[in-house]
Amino acid sequence: MSALEKAFTSAPGRAISRKAGLKDPPRLRRGRSWPAGAIVLGTVGHGSLVADTLTLLGRTVESPVVDAGDDAPGYGSKIGALVVDATELRTIDQLETLRALLRPAVRGIEGAGRIVIVAREDVDGWEAASVARALDGINRTVAKELRGGATSTLLWTTGDTVSSDLMSTLGFVLQGRSAFVDGQAWHVGHAGDVHREFTAAPLAGRTVIVTGAARGIGAAIARTIARDGADVIAVDIPPAGEALAAVANEVGGVAVQLDITKPDAGRVLAEVVAQRGKGLHGVVHNAGITRDKMLVNTDAARWASVLEVNLAAQLRINDVLLDPETDGGLDDGGRLIGIASTSGLAGNKGQTNYAASKAGVAGLVQAMAPDLSARDITVNAVAPGFIETEMTGKIPFVQREIFRRSNSLTQGGRPVDVAETIAYLLDPASQAVTGQVVRVCGQNLVGA
Amino acid sequence: MSHNAVVIGGNRIPFAKSNGPYSEATNHDMLTAALDGLVARFGLSGMRMGEVAAGAVLKHPSDFNLTREAVLSSALSADTPACDLQQACGTGLETTIYIANKIALGQIEVGISGGVDSTSDAPITLSDPLRRTLLKASSARSFPDRVKPFTKVRPRHLSPKAPSVTEPRTGLSMGEHQALTTESWGITREEQDAIAAASHHKLAQAWESGFFDDLVTPYLGVARDAILRPDTSVEKLAKLKPVFGGPQGTMTAGNSTALSDGAATVLIASEEWAAEHRQPVLARIIDAEVAAVDHPGGADLLLGPVAATGRMLARQGLSIGDFDLVEIHEAFASTVATTLKAWADEDYCRGLGLDGAIGTIDPSVLNVTGSSLAAGHPFAATGARIVPTLAKLLQERGKGSRGLISMCAAGGQGVVAILEAV
CATH class of the missing domain: 3.40.50.720 (NAD(P)-binding Rossmann-like Domain)
Structure with a gap:
C-alpha cells in the first residue's frame, strides 16, 4: 500500500474525503438473500408472466403505489424491489404507467434493492419497437439514479417465454447474487415446457x-x-x-x-x-x-x-x-x-x-x-x-x-x-x- | 495374495539443491505439500485412505510421527492412519512395497507411499559428552549436583554434530565407498560424465514435453526441478575437479548426486478400488525384493541391488531382456555403470549365489526420463519419484509393458521392484 493510499484509507483521510464529496461506497447485498423489504409487483397492461414467475419463486408480492397526483406519493416503509411486468407495453402512453410505478419505487427502495422491468422484444409496429427501446434508456437511467447499492435490470422476453423460463433469471436478479450487475439488459427466451426447480444446489452431481x-x-x-x-x-x-x-x-x-x-x-x-x-x-x-x-x-x-x-x-x-x-x-x-x-x-x-x-x-x-x-x-x-x-x-x-x-x-x-x-x-x-x-x-x- | 496392487499415480514437488529455494521448508512442510498435490490431482479431499507410509532419512527427533502429522496438515481425512518407515535411500520404494503388500493381502484397499528429505533443515545434534552432561544435570536433584556435570565440559564438546552419510562400520562416506567400487570395476571418467549429461538431457526433454505436468506440483514458486541443467554437456562436466577418490579420482560434483530437498508420494490401490472410484490405473506392482551385502567385509557398498534383482527375476521366471524399461537410481553415475557391469559379470553374479549373469540391457531402455543426477536425490523421496514416473512410462508403452526399479541404499542394501502396465 502506498503512502498516499494509507493516508486516504486512514480515519482522518476518510473524513476529509467524505467532506470533499467522496462518499463511502454503499454496502451491497450478496449471496442467496432476498430483498429485506416487500417485493412489489407492477403491471403495464394485463400480463401475468412476472406474477406467475414470482409464484414459482415462492415470493409473496404487494401492490404498487402509483403516482397519480401532484404530491409525490411514497411507500410507508422501504420496499425491497419493484418488478414491473411490461410485456404488454406497446405505446408511448403506456410509458406513463411505467413512470407512475417507478417514481414512488425509486424514492422508497431499500439499500441494495432491485428495480426489474420485464418486457417483450418481439413486438410489431414502429411505435411498439420504439417504446421497447425506450425501456432500455429508462433502465440505464434509473440504474444511474438509484442509490445505496440498489440496481435496475431490464429482462427481454419473447411471446413464448413462460414462467419456468424466467424463474432462474428473475431469482438471480432479485437475490444478492446479482449484486454487481446493474443497468444491464439481457434476453430470456423459451426452452420447452419442462419442470424446472429453483434450488440452492442447482449443480448437484454435475x-x-x-x-x-x-x-x-x-x-x-x-x-x-x-x-x-x-x-x-x-x-x-x-x-x-x-x-x-x-x-x-x-x-x-x-x-x-x-x-x-x-x-x-x-x-x-x-x-x-x-x-x-x-x-x-x-x-x-x-x-x-x-x-x-x-x-x-x-x-x-x-x-x-x-x-x-x-x-x-x-x-x-x-x-x-x-x-x-x-x-x-x-x-x-x-x-x-x-x-x-x-x-x-x-x-x-x-x-x-x-x-x-x-x-x-x-x-x-x-x-x-x-x-x-x-x-x-x-x-x-x-x-x-x-x-x-x-x-x-x-x-x-x-x-x-x-x-x-x-x-x-x-x-x-x-x-x-x-x-x-x-x-x-x-x-x-x-x-x-x-x-x-x-x-x-x-x-x-x-x-x- | 488375492488383490492386485496398482499404481494410480503420483505427485511430488520439484526437487531443489540443499540450502536453495526450500531452505526454510521442513520435512513436514514438503511432505504435506506433496500429499496435497496428490489429493488435488485425484480428487481425494476429505477422503480416508487405508494408510499412508512415508519416511525421511534425516529426521528431527520432534518428527517422530512425521507422516501422521503431515496427513493431519493435509487435505486428507484426519481419520487416515500413517506410519514412518525408513530404509535409507530406498525409503520411497520400501514404503511403496509396504503399502502394496497390505493391499495385496486385503488389509487395506488404498494407500499412499512416499518419502521426504531436507538436507537444508537437517537435524544438528550435540556431541555425546555434552548431551550426557545435560541429561545428567537435568536429572540431578540439588543445585550443586546440577552444576557439577558441567565442570567436565570441554570446548571441543561444544561443537554440534552435523549429520553425515558416513557408514558407521567403515567410517567412509558413501562417495568414498563408491570411489573404491568405481576404481575396482574400472569405470572411466568419460563413462560417468556421459551418464550424467544424458540424465540432464533426458530429464530436460521430459519437462519440455509436459511429461511431468501430471506428476509434479510446484512448491514455493519452484515449478521445475531446480538442479536440472538442460545445457550441460560432457565437455562442461569434464572440467570439474574430482571430489571422491583423491586427486586421480573420477567422481565429481557433476557425476554425483547433489544434496537435495524434496518430497514425493505415490497413490496405490487395489484394482477393485480403482475401478469403483473411477481412478486411472497405470501399472501393477508385481514383485519386490530387498538384499544386502557385507560391505564391512569388503563388498561394494552400493551393489546390494544386484543380488536383489537376480533373486527376484529367478523367482518370477523373468530375464533382464523381458523389461521394456529399467530405472537404476543414479546415486552416482558410477553406481549405474558398475551395476550394469555387475549384471553382466558371470563370476560376480555366481558369487552372490545366483545361477549366472543377470545379463545386459539395451541402453535405450535405461532411465529414459533421466534420474537422480539431474532431478536431485532427496534421499527418502527418490523411490516415490521413480515409481509413478516408471508407471506412467509403462502405461504409455501399452498393456503388459514391464519395468524394473533398482535402488541402492546405505548399509550395503538394495531395494528392487517390478511394475507392469495395466
Whole structure:
C-alpha cells in the first residue's frame, strides 16, 4: 500500500474525503438473500408472466403505489424491489404507467434493492419497437439514479417465454447474487415446457470444468459453483499448480495442470471427464492473460499470445468437447461460458490485443448459441468490469480508486460477483438464456 | 495374495539443491505439500485412505510421527492412519512395497507411499559428552549436583554434530565407498560424465514435453526441478575437479548426486478400488525384493541391488531382456555403470549365489526420463519419484509393458521392484 493510499484509507483521510464529496461506497447485498423489504409487483397492461414467475419463486408480492397526483406519493416503509411486468407495453402512453410505478419505487427502495422491468422484444409496429427501446434508456437511467447499492435490470422476453423460463433469471436478479450487475439488459427466451426447480444446489452431481482456476475470479468461480453442488475440474497452467491444488482441495474437486494452448488440451480434458464417468455439464473458459501495450508498441508476439490464450484455445477445446464422438465431451443440455470484458465491449487504451480477444468472445457466444440450441446447449459470456483481484490490486492507487468509482455502485466488484453470474448461467433452470453477454460491472461508465 | 496392487499415480514437488529455494521448508512442510498435490490431482479431499507410509532419512527427533502429522496438515481425512518407515535411500520404494503388500493381502484397499528429505533443515545434534552432561544435570536433584556435570565440559564438546552419510562400520562416506567400487570395476571418467549429461538431457526433454505436468506440483514458486541443467554437456562436466577418490579420482560434483530437498508420494490401490472410484490405473506392482551385502567385509557398498534383482527375476521366471524399461537410481553415475557391469559379470553374479549373469540391457531402455543426477536425490523421496514416473512410462508403452526399479541404499542394501502396465 502506498503512502498516499494509507493516508486516504486512514480515519482522518476518510473524513476529509467524505467532506470533499467522496462518499463511502454503499454496502451491497450478496449471496442467496432476498430483498429485506416487500417485493412489489407492477403491471403495464394485463400480463401475468412476472406474477406467475414470482409464484414459482415462492415470493409473496404487494401492490404498487402509483403516482397519480401532484404530491409525490411514497411507500410507508422501504420496499425491497419493484418488478414491473411490461410485456404488454406497446405505446408511448403506456410509458406513463411505467413512470407512475417507478417514481414512488425509486424514492422508497431499500439499500441494495432491485428495480426489474420485464418486457417483450418481439413486438410489431414502429411505435411498439420504439417504446421497447425506450425501456432500455429508462433502465440505464434509473440504474444511474438509484442509490445505496440498489440496481435496475431490464429482462427481454419473447411471446413464448413462460414462467419456468424466467424463474432462474428473475431469482438471480432479485437475490444478492446479482449484486454487481446493474443497468444491464439481457434476453430470456423459451426452452420447452419442462419442470424446472429453483434450488440452492442447482449443480448437484454435475461436473463443470473451470480454466484459470488457481486464483482470482477463477478460484471464486470454483468455490461458488462448488457451493451450488458442482463437481469441479479445476484447470490452470502447470506453474500455478500449488495454488490450483489448494483451490481443488478446498472445493473437493480435481486439479488438472494443463496449458490450454497445447494442441491436445481438449483431448486431455475429455480424458479426465471420461475417466470420472459422470458426464460434463459445463465449461467455464475463464483462463485469460493480458499483454498490455499501446498499439504502436504491440508486436506480433504480444498480439498472438493474448489471442491464443483468450480466444483460440477455447475454440479448439470447444471443438473437441462438442464433438459427439468425444468420450468425455459436453453433455446435451450442457453449458459453455466465456469471459468477455468491458474492455472488449468499450475498448481500452493499451489493450488492443485484449479487447480483440474479449470482444471476440462476445461474438463467439452469439454465433454459437443458435447453432447449439438443437442440443439444448446454452452458450453465454460474462463481461466483468473493475473487479478487486490480485491483478487489479497492482494498478496504481489513484488510478485504481478512479476505476473503482467509475460505476453506478461507486466500488469495485468482487470475484464472487462474477462467479455468481456464471453459476446462474450454469444452472439447468437457465435453459432459456443463451447467446447473452451479461456485464458484471456495476454499470461501468464505459461500455456498450 | 488375492488383490492386485496398482499404481494410480503420483505427485511430488520439484526437487531443489540443499540450502536453495526450500531452505526454510521442513520435512513436514514438503511432505504435506506433496500429499496435497496428490489429493488435488485425484480428487481425494476429505477422503480416508487405508494408510499412508512415508519416511525421511534425516529426521528431527520432534518428527517422530512425521507422516501422521503431515496427513493431519493435509487435505486428507484426519481419520487416515500413517506410519514412518525408513530404509535409507530406498525409503520411497520400501514404503511403496509396504503399502502394496497390505493391499495385496486385503488389509487395506488404498494407500499412499512416499518419502521426504531436507538436507537444508537437517537435524544438528550435540556431541555425546555434552548431551550426557545435560541429561545428567537435568536429572540431578540439588543445585550443586546440577552444576557439577558441567565442570567436565570441554570446548571441543561444544561443537554440534552435523549429520553425515558416513557408514558407521567403515567410517567412509558413501562417495568414498563408491570411489573404491568405481576404481575396482574400472569405470572411466568419460563413462560417468556421459551418464550424467544424458540424465540432464533426458530429464530436460521430459519437462519440455509436459511429461511431468501430471506428476509434479510446484512448491514455493519452484515449478521445475531446480538442479536440472538442460545445457550441460560432457565437455562442461569434464572440467570439474574430482571430489571422491583423491586427486586421480573420477567422481565429481557433476557425476554425483547433489544434496537435495524434496518430497514425493505415490497413490496405490487395489484394482477393485480403482475401478469403483473411477481412478486411472497405470501399472501393477508385481514383485519386490530387498538384499544386502557385507560391505564391512569388503563388498561394494552400493551393489546390494544386484543380488536383489537376480533373486527376484529367478523367482518370477523373468530375464533382464523381458523389461521394456529399467530405472537404476543414479546415486552416482558410477553406481549405474558398475551395476550394469555387475549384471553382466558371470563370476560376480555366481558369487552372490545366483545361477549366472543377470545379463545386459539395451541402453535405450535405461532411465529414459533421466534420474537422480539431474532431478536431485532427496534421499527418502527418490523411490516415490521413480515409481509413478516408471508407471506412467509403462502405461504409455501399452498393456503388459514391464519395468524394473533398482535402488541402492546405505548399509550395503538394495531395494528392487517390478511394475507392469495395466
